[in-house]
Structures are given as structure tokens and as C-alpha cells.
Amino acid sequence: MPGWGRHITVSLLCELTKRELLERYAGSMLGGVWSFLRPALTMLVFVVVFSNIMGVTIPGYSSAYSYSVYLIAGLLPWTAFSTSIIRATTVLVARRDLLTTLPLPLLTLPAVVVLAESVALLPAILLFLAFLAVTGMAPTYSVWTLPVVFVLHQLFALGVGFLLAVLHVFLRDLKELTDVTVQMWFWLTPIAYVATILPQEVAQVVAFNPAYWFVRAYQDLFVFRIAPSTIDLALLAAVAGLTLGGACVVAKVLESDVRDLV
Amino acid sequence: MTMAEQSVLPTIRVCDVTKTYRLYRSPADRLKETILRRPYGRDVVALQHASLSVAPGEILGVVGPNGAGKTTLLKLIAGISKPTSGAIERHGRVTGVLALGTGFNLDLTGTQNAITNAQLLGMSAKETQTRLPQIIEFAELGEFMGEPMKSYSSGMLMRLAFSVAIHSEPTCFLIDEALAVGDAHFQQKCFGRIRDFQASGGAIVFVSHDLNAIRRVCSRAVLLRAGEVLEQGSPETVVNAYYKLIAGYENQSKPVSNKSGFSGSYGSLAARIHSVDVVGEHSDTNAVSSGEVTTVTVAVEAQRETPEVTIGILIRDRFGQDVFGTNTHQHNLKVSFKAGERCVCRFRMAMNLGPGRYTVTAAIHTGETHLDDCIHWADHACDLEVVGITGPRFSGLCRLSPEIDIRPWEEINRAAKS
Numbered sequence: 001m002p003g004w005g006r007h008i009t010v011s012l013l014c015e016l017t018k019r020e021l022l023e024r025y026a027g028s029m030l031g032g033v034w035s036f037l038r039p040a041l042t043m044l045v046f047v048v049v050f051s052n053i054m055g056v057t058i059p060g061y062s063s064a065y066s067y068s069v070y071l072i073a074g075l076l077p078w079t080a081f082s083t084s085i086i087r088a089t090t091v092l093v094a095r096r097d098l099l100t101t102l103p104l105p106l107l108t109l110p111a112v113v114v115l116a117e118s119v120a121l122l123p124a125i126l127l128f129l130a131f132l133a134v135t136g137m138a139p140t141y142s143v144w145t146l147p148v149v150f151v152l153h154q155l156f157a158l159g160v161g162f163l164l165a166v167l168h169v170f171l172r173d174l175k176e177l178t179d180v181t182v183q184m185w186f187w188l189t190p191i192a193y194v195a196t197i198l199p200q201e202v203a204q205v206v207a208f209n210p211a212y213w214f215v216r217a218y219q220d221l222f223v224f225r226i227a228p229s230t231i232d233l234a235l236l237a238a239v240a241g242l243t244l245g246g247a248c249v250v251a252k253v254l255e256s257d258v259r260d261l262v
Numbered sequence: 263m264t265m266a267e268q269s270v271l272p273t274i275r276v277c278d279v280t281k282t283y284r285l286y287r288s289p290a291d292r293l294k295e296t297i298l299r300r301p302y303g304r305d306v307v308a309l310q311h312a313s314l315s316v317a318p319g320e321i322l323g324v325v326g327p328n329g330a331g332k333t334t335l336l337k338l339i340a341g342i343s344k345p346t347s348g349a350i351e352r353h354g355r356v357t358g359v360l361a362l363g364t365g366f367n368l369d370l371t372g373t374q375n376a377i378t379n380a381q382l383l384g385m386s387a388k389e390t391q392t393r394l395p396q397i398i399e400f401a402e403l404g405e406f407m408g409e410p411m412k413s414y415s416s417g418m419l420m421r422l423a424f425s426v427a428i429h430s431e432p433t434c435f436l437i438d439e440a441l442a443v444g445d446a447h448f449q450q451k452c453f454g455r456i457r458d459f460q461a462s463g464g465a466i467v468f469v470s471h472d473l474n475a476i477r478r479v480c481s482r483a484v485l486l487r488a489g490e491v492l493e494q495g496s497p498e499t500v501v502n503a504y505y506k507l508i509a510g511y512e513n514q515s516k517p518v519s520n521k522s523g524f525s526g527s528y529g530s531l532a533a534r535i536h537s538v539d540v541v542g543e544h545s546d547t548n549a550v551s552s553g554e555v556t557t558v559t560v561a562v563e564a565q566r567e568t569p570e571v572t573i574g575i576l577i578r579d580r581f582g583q584d585v586f587g588t589n590t591h592q593h594n595l596k597v598s599f600k601a602g603e604r605c606v607c608r609f610r611m612a613m614n615l616g617p618g619r620y621t622v623t624a625a626i627h628t629g630e631t632h633l634d635d636c637i638h639w640a641d642h643a644c645d646l647e648v649v650g651i652t653g654p655r656f657s658g659l660c661r662l663s664p665e666i667d668i669r670p671w672e673e674i675n676r677a678a679k680s
Contacts, residue, residue: 011381015378015387019378023369101364102361102364169289170289172289256343
């Protein structure tokens with residue numbers, strides 16, 4: 001359909017993301033400081049509880065902070081990933097004011113959610129890297145793959161989130177369903193525990209969990225200081241690409257109805 | 263594209279567009295339909311085979327009863343909704359009332375909201391930065407721009423919204439009558455700005471129930487009914503067609519049965535006013551344009567013999583002010599009835615009134631006024647609407663048809679001397 005809808009422009013995405021982040025702390029006294037303060041406190045709690053009080057460590061890894069590092073390495077990106085999906089799911093319905101008044105491409109809104117969540121994670125990642133550097137566990141040159149993995153991971157989140165967002169317009173139960181499913185997904189992904197403790201049968205299932213492929217890449221990077229192989233990266237790219245592509249196809253088919261029904 | 267080509271191409275072209283909404287009992291039925299490939303909803307046609315175009319510098323008026331598809335048409339033109347079949351071509355940026363103030367967040371400041379809103383309307387970050395001062399100046403919000411928007415009045419909010427929209431350099435601007443922006447001063451400013459926009463080649467689509475406005479500002483109009491383009495052409499013809507349409511509806515819904523059943527009716531009733539009608543020479547309805555020859559017909563039925571009576575009419579404006587009254591006595595016409603006699607008294611006059619809504623009251627009495635001996639007074643027996651102006655425009659309540667000439671001072675002085 002010529003002339004129908006517009007293309008997503010980078011400048012609009014940036015503006016809306018900025019706005020989203022501004023709104024997050026609008027009116028609070030400390031404002032943007034919270035984006036550093038919150039992850040800092042969370043990480044402090046983990047380190048104190050797991051390393052100093054409980055003394056949990058990871059087999060084959062000597063540092064006292066090993067479990068904390070392992071947990072944070074998986075949990076930080078998982079938080080961005082899961083929050084992106086959960087918030088993207090409802091975004092089309094929540095921002096129907098925009099969809100019903102502007103020829104905005106549908107993908108814009110979930111993309112803004114995912115971008116905002118990604119940016120919101122940066123302070124936490126920086127703090128985490130600083131902590132690793134201070135405790136002498138800084139990742140080596142392999143750290144260059146971190147942005148690549150993270151971008152692919154968030155594109156994966158965008159794919160899942162966009163698909164759910166489109167379906168949510170027709171099936172409002174998806175909001176609750178997504179909340180619950182994402183929680184289950186968390187426990188099916190070795191983030192809080194190590195994969196080796198899993199019984200054989202469960203481990204076989206978990207091996208096919210694409211979220212774990214991403215999480216494993218972070219754990220390799222931060223805990224074991226190994227960069228993911230090119231094949232791993234290609235796999236991650238394929239997961240992200242296929243999911244996002246699939247979501248776009250579904251959205252294309254349902255777009256007209258989304259706009260009329262939202 | 264060269265400028266010449268651009269001026270020839272219509273800004274908006276709607277080609278044979280049909281829009282059907284599928285209604286479902288629940289939105290989930292839409293998914294079932296796709297998956298199970300069985301129909302679960304029913305179709306409602308909002309627009310069918312509509313074709314129209316808007317050229318640069320043109321104001322297209324859209325009129326029609328509720329549910330005619332006016333909003334659907336606006337949404338399709340704006341690209342918010344997708345046509346079921348047919349095509350819509352648009353050249354450049356289309357914006358307007360639908361998007362006024364979209365995405366405003368009351369916790370953020372006026373400036374922050376203006377920037378986001380501008381970019382939502384399609385401006386780039388750079389364009390927004392360069393035009394922000396003009397936007398702020400036009401909105402006349404000054405110091406308030408730095409304040410959170412929750413401290414704004416609704417008028418201030420609309421002013422900012424309109425200012426952003428008109429500065430986003432659209433090629434087509436969609437307006438509906440909801441465009442009541444702020445106080446009278448700002449409204450004038452808005453309309454002035456819209457006129458500038460039109461003069462510089464902007465196209466406008468204007469949806470309104472205010473037929474005066476349609477006649478006054480539009481260069482062309484379309485009449486929609488039940489999703490179909492019923493009439494298309496000059497505002498005059500379209501507005502008249504609309505009046506006929508409404509008249510047809512009203513006849514259906516309430517048959518003419520005001521046999522002395524007027525709301526404020528009193529008198530000795532020796533003779534009764536049977537009915538009162540107002541018909542314009544061209545419009546054929548009680549909606550006439552200013553200056554149009556109009557006939558007010560008073561049908562009278564005498565019960566008893568009534569010698570030397572006066573039949574009169576009185577036109578009042580919407581505030582109940584007497585605007586004009588006349589009667590047979592003032593015209594030295596002798597009228598008297600025999601018992602059972604029926605007659606029709608016609609007042610033909612050029613309706614030299616300013617546009618607006620009026621009421622017509624008719625009366626039968628003796629002498630010059632009804633105060634002496636009132637036979638039948640039928641208050642608000644009929645409505646009259648003056649819509650638009652034929653001939654030169656004017657302002658105010660009455661049309662005095664002046665002749666105007668302009669000469670050098672010297673000539674007047676010379677005439678005075680001689």
C-alpha cells in the first residue's frame with residue numbers, strides 16, 4: 001500500500017526512548033541517580049548475602065565472589081530481557097492514544113520499550129565491570145563481544161515482545177500469561193543455579209532453551225572470561241533474526257486489525 | 263519532482279476506497295478466524311467506493327449526518343487506518359486534529375512535550391530544534407514552557423498542541439469542528455494561520471456540522487451518507503443537498519402535525535394559525551443564505567367571522583431579540599374573514615440577515631399590535647436558519663447592502679463648494 005504508514009526513523013526512536021527514560025524518574029528527587037543507585041544496591045545485597053554470609057562458591061572457580069559474579073552475569077541481562085518482553089507485551093494497548101492518532105509503524109512502540117530497557121541496564125553493566133576490575137576479575141579482550149551478545153539478546157526480546165504485543169491486542173489474557181511464563185522461563189534457565197546440578201533429562205530440555213544460549217554467553221564472558229565462538233554468535237544472531245522476522249510477518253498480516261481494534 | 267509538477271498533483275487522492283470494519287463479539291474471535299478459517303465476525307461498511315481528491319491550496323469540506331463515515335475518512339487520509347480496498351495517495355505530511363497533543367505527558371514540561379510531539383508528527387530532531395522558538399512564540403506560553411504541563415489550563419494545552427501541529431509543515435491539515443482552541447483571540451490567530459497555510463499551497467480537509475463555516479471557508483465540499491459520497495462539488499450545492507437530506511430524515515421521524523399545536527400559543531382563537539412555513543427561493547428549505555428571497559407562509563383558518571384583522575410575523579434571533587417584524591396593518595392591507603374561511607398569507611422578502619439561527623413567530627390580532635386584541639399568537643411557530651452569504655460578505659446582524667465608492671479628497675471638497 002503506497003504511502004500507508006511511515007518508516008521508523010532513528011531520530012523518533014531516540015526521542016521516544018529519551019522521553020521514556022525521562023518519565024521514569026520525572027518528579028523524583030534523585031532523578032537519574034536512581035539508575036545507578038538501584039543496581040548498585042541490588043548487587044551489594046547479592047555480594048554480601050551469597051559471598052560474605054552464605055559463602056556460596058562455584059565448583060572449579062576459586063574466588064570468594066564466584067557465585068555472586070555468576071548470578072549477576074546472568075541476572076542483569078535477564079532482567080533487561082524479561083522486563084523488555086513483559087512491558088512490550090502491553091505497549092500497543094497501553095499507548096493506543098498514539099496508534100489511533102498517528103500513522104506510527106507498530107514496531108516503534110515495542111522497539112522504544114526494548115531500547116529504554118537496554119539503556120537503563122548500562123549503568124548496572126558499568127558498575128558490574130567496575131566491581132570485577134576492583135576485585136581483579138576484569139574480563140580480558142573478550143569483552144568486545146559483550147555489546148554484540150547484548151544487542152542480539154535484546155533483538156530477541158524485541159521479537160518475542162513484538163509478537164506478544166500484536167497478539168495481546170486480540171487476547172488480553174496474554175498480559176498475565178506472559179508474566180507467569182517469563183517467571184517459569186527464568187527458572188528453566190540456569191541463572192541462579194549452575195547447569196551441572198540439573199538431572200540429565202531436564203538438562204536435555206534446557207539445552208534447547210534459546211534464552212540459556214544467551215545467558216551462557218554472558219556467564220562465559222564474565223565468570224570464565226572466554227569469548228563466545230563465531231558459531232555461537234551466529235546461532236544467537238539466527239535466533240534473534242528469526243524471532244524478529246517472524247513477529248514482523250505476523251504483525252504485517254494483523255496490522256490493519258490491530259489499528260482498528262486496539 | 264519540480265514545483266510545477268507538485269502544484270498539479272493532488273495532495274491527497276482517495277481512489278475508490280472502501281473500508282469495512284469487522285465486528286467481533288470479542289477481539290479473540292479475530293484470531294480464531296485466522297486460525298480456524300471460519301467467519302466469526304460481521305462486517306460493517308464505514309465507507310464504500312469513495313473517491314475524492316484535495317489539491318494544494320484547496321479546502322475540502324466534509325459534511326454528513328452522524329455515522330456517515332466522516333471520521334473514518336479522516337483516519338484513512340491520515341494513514342491511521344488501512345482501507346479494505348482501494349488506494350490512498352498522499353504527498354507529504356498529513357496531520358491535524360486527530361493528532362493534536364498526541365502523547366502529551368502532564369508531568370513533563372511544555373518544551374519537552376513540544377519536542378516529542380513534533381517528532382511524533384514526523385519532524386526530524388533538527389527541524390524541531392530550529393522551529394521550537396516559533397512554536398513557543400505562536401503558542402504564547404512564554405515562561406510556562408518550562409513548567410510541568412499539569413499546571414496548564416486546557417486552553418493552554420490546546421494552544422501548544424495546535425502550534426506544534428501547524429509548525430510541522432504538513433502538506434495537508436485535517437480539521438474538524440473540535441478545533442476550538444483557547445480564547446477568541448487565539449482562535450482568530452489559528453484561523454489566520456490556517457488561511458496562510460492554505461495560501462501557501464497547503465491542502466485542508468475540514469469536517470464540520472457547521473454549514474455556515476463550510477460555506478464560508480471551503481473551496482469544495484463532499485456530502486457523505488452511510489459511507490457513500492452522495493454529492494461532491496461547490497459548497498453551496500453540497501450544503502443544499504445536505505439540507506434536503508436532513509429535511510427528508512426529519513419528515514420521516516416526525517410528520518408535520520403542528521395544527522395549532524405551537525409551543526407558546528394563545529389568543530381568543532376566533533381565527534387560528536394553521537401552519538407557518540419558511541422556504542428559500544433557491545434552497546427550497548428553511549435554511550437560506552443571506553440575501554436569498556424567502557417566503558414566509560402563514561396559513562390561517564377562521565372559526566368565526568372576524569372583520570378587520572391583522573396577520574403578522576416576527577423574526578427573533580437565538581437570544582430571543584426581535585430582529586424584524588411586519589404585519590398586514592403596517593402595509594395597509596385590509597383583511598377580514600368569514601366563518602370557516604381559510605387563507606394563506608405570504609410574506610416575500612430578501613432575507614437580509616446575518617448568518618445564524620432564528621425563529622419565526624406568527625400572529626393574528628386586530629389593530630397594529632397584538633396587545634389590543636389578540637386572536638392567535640403562535641410563538642416560535644417555525645425555525646429559520648441563515649446559512650452563508652450570497653454576494654459580498656459582511657459582518658453583524660443585518661445586511662445593509664451599501665454602495666461603496668472611493669474618490670480623492672479634492673473631488674469631495676469641490677462638490678461641497680459648488
